[in-house]
Amino acid sequence: MFPTEMVQAGFKFSDVRSWNEQYGNIEVTTISYEEKGEYSNKLSRGGVKRTEKILPGISPFVFSKFLMQNSLLVRLVDVWPDPVELVNVPTILVEMDEELKESYQAMERDFLRAIESREDGHKLYLPLTNNGVAFADNPFTYPEVTVKNEDGTRDLIWMPKRLDEDRLLNKERKLQEILKDEIAEGRSSIVYVRDTGSSVEGRDIQPRLQHVIEQIPGAKVAILRSNTTKTDERSDWLKRKVEQEGYNVIIVSQELVKVGLDLLCTPTLIYYQFSWSLFTLNQSSRRAWRIGQTEECRIYYLAYKDTYQDAMAQLIAQKNKAAAAINGELSSDGLSAMLGDEGDLQAMLIKSIKSGEKLKGSTEAWVAETSDRARELLSGIGKKKAPRIPSVSEQFESWLNTQIESVPTRNVLLRHCEKIAEFIQKGAVPGFTVKGKYLEIDLVDVFGMDHVADAYILNHLMSAVRGKKEEKSTLETKVVEVKVNTTKKRKAKDPIAGQLAFSLFD
Numbered sequence: 011m012f013p014t015e016m017v018q019a020g021f022k023f024s025d026v027r028s029w030n031e032q033y034g035n036i037e038v039t040t041i042s043y044e045e046k047g048e049y050s051n052k053l054s055r056g057g058v059k060r061t062e063k064i065l066p067g068i069s070p071f072v073f074s075k076f077l078m079q080n081s082l083l084v085r086l087v088d089v090w091p092d093p094v095e096l097v098n099v100p101t102i103l104v105e106m107d108e109e110l111k112e113s114y115q116a117m118e119r120d121f122l123r124a125i126e127s128r129e130d131g132h133k134l135y136l137p138l139t140n141n142g143v144a145f146a147d148n149p150f151t152y153p154e155v156t157v158k159n160e161d162g163t164r165d166l167i168w169m170p171k172r173l174d175e176d177r178l179l180n181k182e183r184k185l186q187e188i189l190k191d192e193i194a195e196g197r198s199s200i201v202y203v204r205d206t207g208s209s210v211e212g213r214d215i216q217p218r219l220q221h222v223i224e225q226i227p228g229a230k231v232a233i234l235r236s237n238t239t240k241t242d243e244r245s246d247w248l249k250r251k252v253e254q255e256g257y258n259v260i261i262v263s264q265e266l267v268k269v270g271l272d273l274l275c276t277p278t279l280i281y282y283q284f285s286w287s288l289f290t291l292n293q294s295s296r297r298a299w300r301i302g303q304t305e306e307c308r309i310y311y312l313a314y315k316d317t318y319q320d321a322m323a324q325l326i327a328q329k330n331k332a333a334a335a336i337n338g339e340l341s342s343d344g345l346s347a348m349l350g351d352e353g354d355l356q357a358m359l360i361k362s363i364k365s366g367e368k369l370k371g372s373t374e375a376w377v378a379e380t381s382d383r384a385r386e387l388l389s390g391i392g393k394k395k396a397p398r399i400p401s402v403s404e405q406f407e408s409w410l411n412t413q414i415e416s417v418p419t420r421n422v423l424l425r426h427c428e429k430i431a432e433f434i435q436k437g438a439v440p441g442f443t444v445k446g447k448y449l450e451i452d453l454v455d456v457f458g459m460d461h462v463a464d465a466y467i468l469n470h471l472m473s474a475v476r477g478k479k480e481e482k483s484t485l486e487t488k489v490v491e492v493k494v495n496t497t498k499k500r501k502a503k504d505p506i507a508g509q510l511a512f513s514l515f516d
Contacts (some may be wrong), residue, residue: 030064034067035068039086099308099388135364149170181218189259199275199278200298203216204284205283206236231257232259239503267297280311281295281311284322402449407427430471430475439471453467
């Protein structure tokens, strides 16, 4: 888009290699031939084999050098005329069951003993953290952990003690409480997980969660896997499941929906497990809070207390606090995404384990600083609530489905249901009023009789829509193609012919 600046920086159109060396990510792998007659993979110089791979990610300097002076930066709320509330509920820390706690502590002891006793013990920090955050959610089918030796044999590091699958864990019970409230309000939810069994079948927690959630009255659960549908059809699949087939809970890996999807039909997002990537966490947490959303968006986080899940929750809370300090617009997850950094949380967790540092206090601070609405949701989880009163548009839609016999007429009114309901709430539709939170309809007041032909009702209701002109936005953005007089000498700051320009105030 800005070829002049690229040329001034010393790049030709074909200088892909130079660009990647200066602003990209290049992974160089050197394979050295050792005495044993085998190749070993080492990231070092001077080997006999050397391979390079271009990885996703760019240097932040690209933004400051080429993009910042050519960009118009806006927040989502700047272009969303009437945004719904986003309630980011602080992490709910759940106490482990006693038997689960004993198994978890045994796992931690076995790993730390192996780290101290083995020459290659430092290699076990990654599996320690991976298993440390995953085992507590699936102590029923979790596989044993082994490590490969130089001679090709494997040593057993830890054998999990498996619990009876008929029992209900405390974290599962808390998930049921949250979903029970959401279903009672007529809201659909996404449950985010990390362990999908893609690499080890025994670690897949999705079937277990489906069974647990389906114990809730009225719950209908579906699982979205990577092979369930094509990538570009996932939004349609989700919408069809929720709006047409009546599913109200979808279990899915956050990796599958972190970019490119709008989850407007599922305004509640629940993190049953966390991704290691801050970028993935933050991207997936905004999938429902998009332009076009009409319901309050809620985000819940669940973790076991005094575990590595707790430590991850503390790190996430720290990052949320840091993002809030700079108004939530430029945060570490954005920089991590540019740098191609996908392991930020795990690196910080390993660092805290090595130093013996206990991560505490961040989630408590998050609770203290959170919104009144988030506190209200936290305090109401699992408590009996008053029956939900349907919205005016829902009441009006129900009346249309029972009153209007003509299918074409009913479909026209259903398409304009939300708009008509707005005018009813403003008192602009005679015979249709809202008293308290309930819709009252008096056809006699309008037509002089109870039984009225569908055509007359259609004309009466649509007249409210036709009689109200759409309000024009005070800020319009147009994209126009720049045309330059080639006979005149162009100044250095003039646009180049064929470029696109943004006209904001014409």
